[in-house]
Structures are given as C-alpha cells and as structure tokens.
Amino acid sequence: MNTTIDLPVILLLFSPLAAAIISICGKFIPSRYTEWPGFIVWIAGSITALAAAFPVIASGATLQYSLGGWAEPLGISLEITGLTWIATLTDIIIASSAWLCTRRSGQSTPLFYFFFFMALFSLQGVLCTRDIFNLFVWFEVLSLSSFVLISYDRSLISRIAAFRYLLISSMSILLFLIGVWILYQLFGELGLVQIGIKARALRTGGSPPSYSRAAGAAAGLITAGILTRAAIIPFHTWLPDAHSAAPYQVSALLSGFVIKAPMLALWRIFDAFSFPELLDLLIWIGGICALWGVLAAMVQRDAKKLLGYHSVSQMGYIIAAFGAGSRLGRTAALFYIIAHALFKSLLFLSVGRVTVGVGSRDVYAIRGGARRFPADTFFFIIAAASISGIPFFAGFTGKILVTESLYGHPVSYMLLAAGVGTAASFFKLARIFTGKPSPEEPSPGEHGSVQEEDTKVSVSAFIGMSIVAAGCIILGAFPGIVDRGIESLATGSTRMLKASFIDWYSLSHLKKASFSIGSGFLLSFLLVSGPGRSLSHIVRGLKTGLNGSLRLILLGFLVLIIFTALSY
C-alpha cells in the first residue's frame, strides 16, 4: 500500500484539536482572548479542509493520510470519503450553532470549550478512521468528553445521568473490544478494508464452520457495541436521562451528531463486511425502535426527555432505512441523518432556551412562551414542522425517502404509526408556546442549576439557529437537488441520477402526511386531558433502573450474538 499524504485530512482532524488547545490556554491568560480565536480557528480550518477536499470527492475518489508515515497494514490511516465530507459539513453547522448559543450563558468557561472541541475532534476521528481499534480509541475519547459535558452544570441529576452513561457505554465498548479480539485472532488484521476482504473470503470459501461462527459472533459484538452508542432499542436506556440532564447546547450537539457518528462508523464497517441477514434484522430493530421511542415520548412530562425519546425513535428510522440495503435505502438513511441532525439540534436549542428562561422543564406547567420568547417560537415551529413531516420541511422529504425504501415491508406501517405519534407529541410540546403565560411559579423539583440567561436572544445565538433553520427549509423545499447530491455521496458512485424518480408531492404522499398530522393533532388532545395525564404517569413509572437497564443490554447483546453467529 502507498503512503499517501493528503493534507486536507490532517487539517480537518486537527482544527478542533488546535481550537481545544487554544481554549485550554484560557486557564492562564484572560479567557476573552481564547474564546473567539478558538472558534475561528476551528471553523476556518475545517471549512478550508472541506473546500480543498471537494474536487477530489466530487470526482469519486477519497483522500487518505497515513499517520507517522507508516503505510497500511502496519500503520493507521485516515480517510475522507464522500460520506465523511457531508457528515462533517452537517457537524460543522450544528456544532457552530451550539457554540454560538453558549456565548451568553453560564457555560462559557475555558474548560467547557476544551471538552466541546475535544468532542468535535473525536467525532472527526470516528468519521475519518480506517482501522477498527483506532475507532475504539476515538469512541472512548468521545465518551469521556461527553461525561464531562453532560455533568457540567453540577446538578445531582446530571451526575447520575453521566454515571449511568459511563457504566453502560464502558460495558458495551468492552464487548466491542472482545469482538475486535475475535477478528484479530481470525484474520490477524485490524484495518477495516483488510478485515472486509478476509471476511468475505471466509464467507464464500470453504473454511470450517467454527470460523464462520466466530466471525459472525464478532460481527454481532461489534454491531451491538456500536448500536449502544447510537441508542437503539434495547440499548437506549441511557439516552433520555443523559440528553435531558445536560445543558441544552450540549444536548443539541449530542442528539444532533454524537449519536449519528457511531451509525456512520457502522456504515463503513458494513461496507467492509457483507451480511445481508443482519441488515434484515436491522430493519425490524429500527421499526421497533421508532415505535417504542415514540410511545415513550408521548407520555413524557419533561420537555427535554420528550426530545430525548424522540432521538431514540428517529434513530430507528435511520437504522430501518439503512437495513433496507438498497441504493434508495442508503440515500434515505444518509438524508435522514442530515435532516434529523438539523432539526433535532434546532429543537433542543429553542426548547432549551425556553426551559432555562422559565426555570422549569414541565410540559404541563409552562404556557405562553410565544410572548416571552418570540425568536425561539419561530425556530421551534420550523423544527417541529420538520420532524412531524409537514410538506416543504426537511422531515417530509426524509420520511418519504424512508418509506419508499421500505415499500411493502411490514415495518413501513410501524413507521407510519410512529409518524402519528411524533406529530401528537409535538403538538403536545407546542403547548409550551401557546396560551397565556402562567404566573411565575415553576413547578417544584426543577433541576437546580445556576445558569443565568436572558430571555432575549443574543445576536450570535440567533445567527446560529437561523443557519440550522435555513438548512431544514432548504432540505424540505428543494428535495430534488439535494437528493441527487446525497445519493452519490451515500453510494460512492460518481454518476448522479438525472431526474428525481420520486414524485415528491404526489397525492399518496400528501395523503399520508396529512393523515399523520391530523390524527396526531387529535391524539395530542387525548394526551393532555385528565385521563391521558394519569395514564402517562403510570406508563412513566415503568422505567428501569440502572441494574435493570444493564441486564437488558446484556440480554440484547446475547440475542444479537446468537443470531449473527448462527447466520454468518
């Protein structure tokens, strides 16, 4: 193999690291001089690297970089593929919006920015790596930064949530590591491409069945470990607590991108392996995940936990589309990853500002936010319209792509039901903004944090949120253009489709969308009524504690491993 040195890769990877170093110097020099310079270094470096990489990506090739001058298979190399390129672009949009929203809140300390940029650095690493153990290292740096960021406001709930996330993610990544061990014993290689070649040879050639079992078990372990990071049923239990307890800018980054990066890593791994049975199972897992997440979200009382359960549910859409395995399925998954990143982070930012401004996260208690937070109401409407699937917004395009790719499969009906539930819970959440403002009494038990924040939105936060909102609208209003570009990036081909083969605004699509939204509207009245509230209270009480969720995760691992070992 050659030792290619394409500088844009290293520039892309090290811009957030340089920003982190600049931010940490804020401990010794006044932090006025380190906050904006860090941000500008990161943005400038990343955009330059993406721009420099674009001609190569557009022609269908990839950029590679061998660390230390050691070629593969001895060394580790990093790579920017088309998938990496578009994912990094999305990441830059979301992370800069989240950063801009931290400007006037209690979070702008040097240590916070250090961990913020380290999280971005490790996200880049996950997206760029070509080596499976290197992937483990980046995952762990990402999770370490997440622990600190989640518990940053020092409240008891956020520390408990961070601890839960710590135990769950460490246990699952150790099982991932055992999968890597099996692969190393079988194939003696650690690079993704090399493993893929040998795994495919194992599948087709006549090797003893114990080898196939072992390779299947390894695939199961690796997949399950990654699915835990991506918060798929049954490994999702850490997500609602972690994403609701974190400061809202961190939640935006976490829900927006940090749970997608493992999915993209799984994408690359599945490009190496070829395992159609597992993909079929993933469709079912995705469907169950979407439905279960929505059912749990509808009964939530805490606004951010509602959004957290929706993250679980929407990840189900992505996994189901990916599991379809076809060209359309991959396009749908990539499109939905980008769209969900945009509208979920916008949701967290707008709802987060409202909850901090009012001092409570109770959906039943907060009313009348539109008067006090006009800008946030505007962004919330855009984001909620996107996630519910209203035409001309990003979610409409995304849901059509996903349901088309799963046409006729029973899971598509589950996704339709999930769409109804999504619309219902967002009509319920929108009650924060409607009606008259209640007197200044937040309900007891709100998290005791010391964030001070204006109710008037700062200029930088407004700019940040509007960029994300513009993304939501562009993806929704111009589906044809984006569809062609994303299709080629998703499948790695260079020829773009000539014309959009999906009739976006066909009668059946519009009927489905209006059915979902209409029934969701009616369902939301049921949810906020008296019996609805008591039923929700009962369902909420069924959640599992830490021990229960750990055992559930282990059970999920076992089932998945048995399935993959027997079917490889």
Place this chain on the structure above:
Amino acid sequence: MRTKTDMLDVASRKLAPYVLLFGCYLISYGHLSPGGGFQGGVILASGLILPALGCRKERREDLLSNYALSIGETVGFIFLFLLGIVGIAATGTFLADPFPATVRPHAWFIFFLNLAIGLKVGAGIGLLGLLLIRESEEPSYD
C-alpha cells in the same frame, strides 16, 4: 478517628523520592525494557500521592501545588503536540520520526515522546489523586 502513626508518616516521606526515581527510570528506558511514557508517568504520580496519603495533614510537605501540576499537565500536552508538528515539518506526516537514520542511538524520538507522555500523565494523575485526597479531607458540597 485513628490518626496516622509516626512510622507511616516517616516511611512514606522517605520512600517517596525513590518511587519518583523509579518512575523516571521507567520513562527513560521505555524503549529497551518494559516501561515507557505512560507506565513511568503513573509511577511518578504514585510517588506524588504517597506522601499525601501517608503523612498527617499538619506535617505534610506538599511537593507541588494543584496549580503547578495543572500547568505541568498542559505543558506536557502541548509538548506532545509540538513533537507531532515537528514530524510534519521534517517529513510531512504527523508523528513521523524527524531524526535522520544515521543518528545513534536510534531511539531519540521515542525517548522524547516518552518524556512528554510521562510528564503529562504524571502531572495529570498526580493532580487527580491529590484532588481526591484533599476533597476527602475537606469535603466540598458542590
């Protein structure tokens, strides 16, 4: 509430320099015998924690303050990053060996890497241990 005995106090204070010396040995000989940056750094940290654990509070001579260790940690991190950049300047890839192949001994670059990592790890973990010990003595309800 049992106090720490004189024997514990004296023994930990007298042993600490040897532990630190052993840590430095591990860092410097990492390319030849089992050891290296991380392992030596952890031993350095344990040499810093040992007096804090064994001595009584009023007789403790704190080797380094929290602030000094924090600076040491950051300096180690930046030093490591700079070593990688030197690799770029010399041969174009990050963390490449900048020394020409005729230099003897061949392991200069590994030695510098070990040094940087040892400094960073020692300062970092020492800081961690000392913070936990001081927290347990004056608990902060934060």
Place this chain on the structure above:
Amino acid sequence: MIRILVIGLFCLGLWGILISRSLLRKIIGLSILNSSVVVLFILAGRLDGKSAPILSAVREGSIVDPLPQALMLTAIVVSLSVTAVGLILAVKIYRSCGSLDIKEIEESPDEYDH
C-alpha cells in the same frame, strides 16, 4: 488454564456491574472487566517460549507479537481515565445524596418525575 482465569475475571466483573448495589462496587467491577479484556488480548500474542520484540533479539527463535501489547496499553489508559471520571462522579453523588446505594439514589426526590 489461563483461559479459565480470563473467563473467571470476566464473570466477576460482570457480576460486580450487574448485581452490586453500591456505585463503588460497580466501578471496581468495571475495572476488573477491563483487566480481563486486557489479559485476553495479551494472550493473543502467544507468549509461550518466545523472546521480547526487540530487533536484536530476533536471532533466537520467534518473538512475541507486540501489536496486542500496544493496543492494550491504549486500552489501559482509556480504562484508567474512565475509572477516574466514574470515581469522581461517585464522590460527588455521594456528597449530594448521602448514599452510594443505587436504589436509594434513584428513588431520591431529586428525580424530575412527579
């Protein structure tokens, strides 16, 4: 023989994480689980009767596979950092809650659900 050690450590660590009620025992269980995975990887280097992986020593027989050792160095560092963060979180939870027991922590009235 040594496989029994690895499996035993793994089960011990899992037992600690899944069944213990104290936060501290969960962290110790995690640390033991990490150690078992480290030993598992080192065994992949096939250690019996071979010499150290230094270039001058190659003349006598074959060398131990150094790659798993390098990988496990990284894994040990990661596990150390995770254990450190876990311990600090546990200390802070203990200061706020007065207890390290997971059932009491989860039922404490600070949970936002009523």
